Amino acid sequence: MQKKTQLIHGGIFGDETTGAVSTPIYQVSTYKQDGVGNFTYEYSRTGNPTRTALEALIADLEGGHAGFAFASGMAAISAVTQLFKSGDHLVITDDVYGGTYRLLTSILQRMNIEVTFVDTSNAALVRAAIRENTKAIYIETPTNPLLKVTNLQEMKEIAASHDLLFVVDNTFSTPYFQNPIALGADIVLHSATKYIGGHSDVVAGLLVVNSEQLKKDIHFIQNSVGAVLGPQDSWLLIRGIKTLGLRMDQTEKSTKALASFLNERSDVVSVYYPGLHTHPGHELHQKQATGFGGMISFDVGSKERAEQVVKQTRYFTLAESLGAVESLISIPAQMTHASIPRERRLELGITDGLVRISVGIEDTDDLIADLRQALDGSMS
Numbered sequence: 001m002q003k004k005t006q007l008i009h010g011g012i013f014g015d016e017t018t019g020a021v022s023t024p025i026y027q028v029s030t031y032k033q034d035g036v037g038n039f040t041y042e043y044s045r046t047g048n049p050t051r052t053a054l055e056a057l058i059a060d061l062e063g064g065h066a067g068f069a070f071a072s073g074m075a076a077i078s079a080v081t082q083l084f085k086s087g088d089h090l091v092i093t094d095d096v097y098g099g100t101y102r103l104l105t106s107i108l109q110r111m112n113i114e115v116t117f118v119d120t121s122n123a124a125l126v127r128a129a130i131r132e133n134t135k136a137i138y139i140e141t142p143t144n145p146l147l148k149v150t151n152l153q154e155m156k157e158i159a160a161s162h163d164l165l166f167v168v169d170n171t172f173s174t175p176y177f178q179n180p181i182a183l184g185a186d187i188v189l190h191s192a193t194k195y196i197g198g199h200s201d202v203v204a205g206l207l208v209v210n211s212e213q214l215k216k217d218i219h220f221i222q223n224s225v226g227a228v229l230g231p232q233d234s235w236l237l238i239r240g241i242k243t244l245g246l247r248m249d250q251t252e253k254s255t256k257a258l259a260s261f262l263n264e265r266s267d268v269v270s271v272y273y274p275g276l277h278t279h280p281g282h283e284l285h286q287k288q289a290t291g292f293g294g295m296i297s298f299d300v301g302s303k304e305r306a307e308q309v310v311k312q313t314r315y316f317t318l319a320e321s322l323g324a325v326e327s328l329i330s331i332p333a334q335m336t337h338a339s340i341p342r343e344r345r346l347e348l349g350i351t352d353g354l355v356r357i358s359v360g361i362e363d364t365d366d367l368i369a370d371l372r373q374a375l376d377g378s379m380s
């Protein structure tokens with residue numbers, strides 16, 4: 001089954017009892033038992049048919065063994081961290097999502113779980129960071145906001161040789177463009193708030209595991225901790241997923257055009273997009289994914305100019321988040337990455353003049369014209 005067909009026919013299609021082609025919203029908390037202990041569903045924290053349909057669908061799309069839906073991307077990431085115990089050590093991508101960084105450096109620290117942040121696009125650094133008590137490698141590829149690419153196959157080999165869990169946050173590529181389980185990941189997770197939901201109207205997280213043991217472990221955590229996704233939001237994600245392929249294709253078409261446009265401008269200092277041949281991760285990304293996605297970061301030279309640009313765009317809305325039908329624009333240093341000390345930010349390459357865009361599904365020419373007028377009107 002091709003990806004675009006799987007988006008519609010994967011998981012559980014429709015509803016067996018009524019023939020409804022759309023999975024109904026089972027707005028229910030508890031279920032009648034035919035006798036004590038004789039039931040399919042017991043209680044909606046443990047399981048709900050609408051959530052089950054979504055969980056089966058994401059498992060199919062990622063080519064994994066089982067799927068899980070959480071109340072947010074962070075809830076899914078927290079569930080993964082709850083697999084570990086005091087004294088364990090994790091190796092993490094250095095420019096990991098800000099919320100993940102906060103969770104790992106505050107709450108996990110309190111639980112005495114150690115983390116080392118390394119540039120995972122350099123496998124030698126990952127090998128060097130592994131200790132006796134290391135239990136997992138956790139990566140994002142491409143990363144936010146500099147779109148650095150990590151070699152999935154290489155990480156899998158390192159993880160396998162040290163008996164580590166290999167976890168991938170696949171939010172930026174979506175299951176439409178990249179399937180890390182096929183390349184050896186044990187767990188793949190998403191902030192479904194972004195491309196999977198796709199319409200800026202739901203906060204959710206999805207997680208897929210590749211083994212029966214991890215299925216049991218994650219379900220135990222999901223049910224015990226209770227950060228489950230409700231039936232309405234589960235339904236919205238199923239609905240969003242139906243058009244994921246169409247949206248990603250359109251987004252990527254515009255993003256490629258915008259990256260070329262930005263790259264040709266002499267007043268733009270640098271452009272980060274894995275789809276550009278000049279991007280250091282271009283060839284690797286092309287090998288492990290089928291598309292380059294819809295995120296670009298570019299440096300306009302100064303904090304002041306970046307502020308002028310984001311003020312003047314009309315279709316690019318100034319907002320955090322990404323992956324929706326509407327195009328968004330932000331300044332990482334002042335917004336998503338503001339909690340990172342400036343010195344550390346500069347080390348990572350997140351300069352004051354860096355602007356990040358998430359390209360929506362508006363008309364490509366309108367988007368180019370919009371960026372052009374904002375850049376022209378902000379000459380420094």
Ligand SMILES: *Cc1c(COP(=O)(O)O)cnc(C)c1O
Pocket residue numbers: 072073074075097099100140144169171172190191192193194203204205
């Ligand atoms: C947004 C995001 C998260 C967190 O997800 P929420 O749904 O906001 O909790 C995690 N990872 C990445 C890459 C993200 O972009």
